[in-house]
Amino acid sequence: MSEQRGGGGCGPMDRRQVLRMIAGGGGLLLVGCYPRGKGPEAAEHYWGYAVDTTRCIGCCACMRACRAENDVPRGSYRTWVERYRIAADGEVSVDVALDDDHVFAPVSTPSVKALFVPKLCNHCEKSVCSQVCPVGATYRTADGVVLVDHKHCVGCGYCVQACPYGTRFINPVDHTADKCTLCYHRITRGLQPACVQACPKQARIFGDLKDPRSSINTILRQRRYRLLRPDLGTHPKCYYIGLDREVV
Amino acid sequence: MPAAPSYRHSYRLFALVGLGLVVAVVVRGLLVPPSFGEQGHFRAAAVAEARAREPRHLGKARCATCHKKQAVLHEKDTHATVECENCHGAGREHVKSAGKVKLAVPRGAASCLACHQRLDARVSSFAQIDRAEHFRLVGVKDASTSCTTCHSPHEPLFLDRSLRESRLHPLIHRCRDCHAGPARDASLPRPANHPAIFECGYCHASIVKDFAARKHHRVGCTTCHLFIKESDYAGRIVRDADPRFCLLCHRGGSFRAEHAPPSVEWPKHREEMGGEPDQRCIDCHQDKIHLRPASATQPASAPSEKQP
Numbered sequence: 001m002s003e004q005r006g007g008g009g010c011g012p013m014d015r016r017q018v019l020r021m022i023a024g025g026g027g028l029l030l031v032g033c034y035p036r037g038k039g040p041e042a043a044e045h046y047w048g049y050a051v052d053t054t055r056c057i058g059c060c061a062c063m064r065a066c067r068a069e070n071d072v073p074r075g076s077y078r079t080w081v082e083r084y085r086i087a088a089d090g091e092v093s094v095d096v097a098l099d100d101d102h103v104f105a106p107v108s109t110p111s112v113k114a115l116f117v118p119k120l121c122n123h124c125e126k127s128v129c130s131q132v133c134p135v136g137a138t139y140r141t142a143d144g145v146v147l148v149d150h151k152h153c154v155g156c157g158y159c160v161q162a163c164p165y166g167t168r169f170i171n172p173v174d175h176t177a178d179k180c181t182l183c184y185h186r187i188t189r190g191l192q193p194a195c196v197q198a199c200p201k202q203a204r205i206f207g208d209l210k211d212p213r214s215s216i217n218t219i220l221r222q223r224r225y226r227l228l229r230p231d232l233g234t235h236p237k238c239y240y241i242g243l244d245r246e247v248v
Numbered sequence: 249m250p251a252a253p254s255y256r257h258s259y260r261l262f263a264l265v266g267l268g269l270v271v272a273v274v275v276r277g278l279l280v281p282p283s284f285g286e287q288g289h290f291r292a293a294a295v296a297e298a299r300a301r302e303p304r305h306l307g308k309a310r311c312a313t314c315h316k317k318q319a320v321l322h323e324k325d326t327h328a329t330v331e332c333e334n335c336h337g338a339g340r341e342h343v344k345s346a347g348k349v350k351l352a353v354p355r356g357a358a359s360c361l362a363c364h365q366r367l368d369a370r371v372s373s374f375a376q377i378d379r380a381e382h383f384r385l386v387g388v389k390d391a392s393t394s395c396t397t398c399h400s401p402h403e404p405l406f407l408d409r410s411l412r413e414s415r416l417h418p419l420i421h422r423c424r425d426c427h428a429g430p431a432r433d434a435s436l437p438r439p440a441n442h443p444a445i446f447e448c449g450y451c452h453a454s455i456v457k458d459f460a461a462r463k464h465h466r467v468g469c470t471t472c473h474l475f476i477k478e479s480d481y482a483g484r485i486v487r488d489a490d491p492r493f494c495l496l497c498h499r500g501g502s503f504r505a506e507h508a509p510p511s512v513e514w515p516k517h518r519e520e521m522g523g524e525p526d527q528r529c530i531d532c533h534q535d536k537i538h539l540r541p542a543s544a545t546q547p548a549s550a551p552s553e554k555q556p
Contacts, residue, residue, distance in 0.1 A: 055371070058370060137290070150294075151291075
């Protein structure tokens with residue numbers, strides 16, 4: 001009998017010992033099954049993103065480029081540009097150019113301050129979306145990009161609800177979760193993401209946080225930046241320069 | 249206490265647990281995809297799949313390998329930072345088919361106004377227009393005129409088609425301002441030498457000579473005559489000499505260096521001197537800049553001096 005052998009010759013086991021043995025065995029099994037992957041330190045790069053809101057002119061070239069590069073269906077957005085308008089009484093209104101061409105129209109109501117804020121996935125270091133995914137279809141790569149495994153995703157939408165930045169959506173074509181990939185197919189070939197390349201004012205900056213001489217590290221040394229919702233502890237890697245109180 | 253306890257009652261339990269374990273291992277093997285867990289709690293092969301897609305935007309360097317002429321022009325003008333593919337669309341299919349798949353050539357105003365429509369949220373230093381107002385100011389009567397009638401998207405600061413070809417600077421409006429009359433004036437530079445006309449003195453010799461002797465001689469012509477920060481019309485000549493423009497350099501402030509231009513407080517300075525509310529800096533200080541060109545009082549058209 002196994003339990004007799006397991007008992008180490010100490011005579012018959014009582015129920016407590018059997019339960020202990022089962023719990024211990026189960027624990028060992030769990031530890032054995034735990035995935036041991038490479039941490040972020042294993043990768044050559046660690047990608048980061050910066051947005052200089054003071055340079056953005058709201059042309060939405062980024063949105064058009066993203067749609068063309070990644071086949072983003074109409075009505076869904078992996079990146080978008082928000083227009084904040086602050087009225088004299090302090091009321092803040094936000095709108096996005098959601099028409100097919102993504103062109104902002106002039107607004108007749110006066111504003112004391114107005115600004116554009118491009119938004120996209122923050123590729124958080126402690127990403128909420130990948131933690132809530134029940135099937136492990138959302139993950140962080142070793143170089144710091146949060147991706148979706150479209151073949152494995154069951155489309156439950158937990159991650160869409162969990163993302164505090166609203167950057168995820170269920171793709172209406174294949175019914176799986178979809179989001180910004182930082183153009184993973186481009187950056188791994190040494191290219192810039194489509195939105196960064198398309199930006200005519202260099203309001204979007206992409207680069208390697210591990211390389212001290214990269215453009216993103218240079219700008220993060222020189223400029224003052226903020227993060228979106230830093231209080232949530234998600235450690236976003238999308239750094240915003242010139243962000244207003246109304247936006248954070 | 250019984251001497252020989254029987255464990256028969258637990259055989260079934262352990263058999264069930266064992267069976268459960270076997271089923272769990274088999275089901276896990278079937279359900280968990282291969283390569284899952286190799287790099288973390290995800291399918292490692294998915295990373296390679298995400299990489300496998302082909303880029304569609306190739307970048308203007310790739311465009312320039314075939315479209316050399318356009319690329320050279322484009323590189324020189326203010327649209328140099330705009331990717332070709334922003335207007336013409338992603339170029340992969342075009343390149344793959346060796347040019348058989350044509351790219352879009354947008355001609356309507358909409359694609360220009362995506363960037364250049366005047367909006368309160370746009371940075372004020374960026375060139376932006378209200379179309380109706382722009383047409384009124386530059387005297388365009390036909391409201392259906394497209395932007396590309398005057399502006400080449402590849403070199404938007406060169407306003408006129410004939411000018412673009414002759415490589416004149418953008419502030420002169422028409423070729424015939426210099427090349428008037430049926431007979432060619434031998435004293436004028438030939439078109440091949442036109443880049444020399446970028447030297448302002450070629451046409452405005454007396455003004456440039458006069459300017460060199462005055463206080464502002466270190467300031468380049470184009471500092472005042474090309475760019476007005478507070479105006480929507482970057483590229484327009486400063487004809488109305490808005491005092492705010494002078495104050496961009498002459499406003500006192502804690503960041504001024506020692507050799508900075510003399511600073512004034514405006515409108516205090518004007519009030520102290522007893523000036524009218526609409527008095528401009530230039531009304532008193534013209535002598536610090538240069539001779540007033542004869543054309544300054546005329547409508548914006550021709551440069552006043554044609555002879556070098």
